[in-house]
Amino acid sequence: MKERIVVKIGSNVLTRKDGTLDVTRMSALVDQVAELHKEGIEVILVSSGAVASGKTELKIKDKLDTISARQLYSAVGQAKLINRYYDLFHQHRIVCGQVLATKEDFATRRHYLNQRNCMTVMLDNNVIPIVNENDTISVNELMFTDNDELSGLVAAMMGSHKLIILSNIDGIFDGDPNKSQSKVIREIDTQKDQIEEFIQSSKSTAGRGGMQTKYNIARKVAEEGIEVIIANGRKDNILIHLLKDKETLCTRFIPSTKGVSSVKKWIAHSEGFTKGEIHINEGAKDALLGEKAISLLPVGVTKVTGNFETDDIVRIIDESGKQIGIGRTSYNSQKANEIIGKNNKKAIIHYDYLYIEK
Known part of the structure; x- marks a missing residue:
């Protein structure tokens, strides 16, 4: 090449x-x-x-x-x-x-x-x-x-x-x-x-x-x-x-x-296009910042803000209000609000569409 x-x-x-x-x-x-x-x-x-x-x-x-x-x-x-x-x-x-x-x-x-x-x-x-x-x-x-x-x-x-x-x-x-x-x-x-x-x-x-x-x-x-x-x-x-x-x-x-995949490169530079925020608890934060590649599940979410559609870019915010990453959401804001904290639901942000700022 x-x-x-x-x-x-x-x-x-x-x-x-x-x-x-x-x-x-x-x-x-x-x-x-x-x-x-x-x-x-x-x-x-x-x-x-x-x-x-x-x-x-x-x-x-x-x-x-x-x-x-x-x-x-x-x-x-x-x-x-x-x-x-x-x-x-x-x-x-x-x-x-x-x-x-x-x-x-x-x-x-x-x-x-x-x-x-x-x-x-x-x-x-x-x-x-x-x-x-x-x-x-x-x-x-x-x-x-x-x-x-x-x-x-x-x-x-x-x-x-x-x-x-x-x-x-x-x-x-x-x-x-x-x-x-x-x-x-x-x-x-x-x-x-x-x-x-x-x-x-x-x-x-x-x-x-x-x-x-x-x-x-x-x-x-x-x-x-x-x-x-x-x-x-x-x-x-x-x-x-x-x-x-x-x-x-x-x-x-x-x-x-x-x-880094081409999709993650796109996600990494998409901060200026975010439509909302996904707030997470300390456990979800520790998991995302760990060495293992994981998706963001609804069980770790504490609050959803903004008005966004499926596939929009959103910020991921920890309990202190700090942004730790961005990603492409699998739900719109209404549906995301409905499943906050719930188990056995598909990821709000799949790992393939998730960029964590370490």
């Missing part, structure tokens, strides 16, 4: 200080992707930059609200961005294609599989998918946290070997990145390293996300068996160096060796 990687290019990599698109940097990154493509590596690009592209094209007289401005800039900018990518890849005799995604495309298994099939067909025909959020219709609760979240979803969905998140800094630092004594944490093992105290909470200037978002996404994706790399996209030939030189400065998340 060919090596498959997802490369997320952040807004701070593709934009200059004045907010305009950095075509020189974009061209350099395309050159690197083209080189990897010609070596037989399948590359999926998740690219920001649509809003920045649109801003440079428009001079707006009347002040727009945030949502309207985002919709307008992205509508114009996405066309400009994909055209630029198309021309740059065309110079390498490589064809690229556009995939615009919304959260709802991942909310149901059917939409999820349709999207996966689309990108699989593109890769099978040597077309490079360029994925971006459809900002023209993704507003408020429909929005991804940012393209970091989208890239994690795509990496899991497409069974990628690596997810490379390109930002404007070298990785996750053990202190303030602006201070000389701070150093990049070169390797993170999600099974034992707890580094939350080092994460900077500030957001990027051009994008919506920050290092906290990147860390949360990277941790989850690595736990699904995919290596995640956070690196500086403004450094020359960074993609080539990352894949060919293990000493390249970056933060690498060690992938888990436990196999």
Whole structure:
């Protein structure tokens, strides 16, 4: 099987200080992707930059609200961005294609599989998918946290070997990145390293996300068996160096060796689509967190909240109010309420559709 990687290019990599698109940097990154493509590596690009592209094209007289401005800039900018990518890849005799995604495309298994099939067909025909959020219709609760979240979803969905998140800094630092004594944490093992105290909470200037978002996404994706790399996209030939030189400065998340099914990968990234909550007692919690693979039975449920249908995604909440997992329910909310605490009933959430956050 060919090596498959997802490369997320952040807004701070593709934009200059004045907010305009950095075509020189974009061209350099395309050159690197083209080189990897010609070596037989399948590359999926998740690219920001649509809003920045649109801003440079428009001079707006009347002040727009945030949502309207985002919709307008992205509508114009996405066309400009994909055209630029198309021309740059065309110079390498490589064809690229556009995939615009919304959260709802991942909310149901059917939409999820349709999207996966689309990108699989593109890769099978040597077309490079360029994925971006459809900002023209993704507003408020429909929005991804940012393209970091989208890239994690795509990496899991497409069974990628690596997810490379390109930002404007070298990785996750053990202190303030602006201070000389701070150093990049070169390797993170999600099974034992707890580094939350080092994460900077500030957001990027051009994008919506920050290092906290990147860390949360990277941790989850690595736990699904995919290596995640956070690196500086403004450094020359960074993609080539990352894949060919293990000493390249970056933060690498060690992938888990436990196999995770494609369905569980979908469930793991479905937190934004939950329709309700299943509250459980201490015994059910201990069982779910144990080493043995089990389903969530009604006997361990204490309360059901929300209005959901069969096959909807729900949160699993322990007695302290903490979320310990998510899953796809086998009942609607009315039926689930009727069987709370009862024995000899089929599982509320079957193990195959259950993701526990350990």
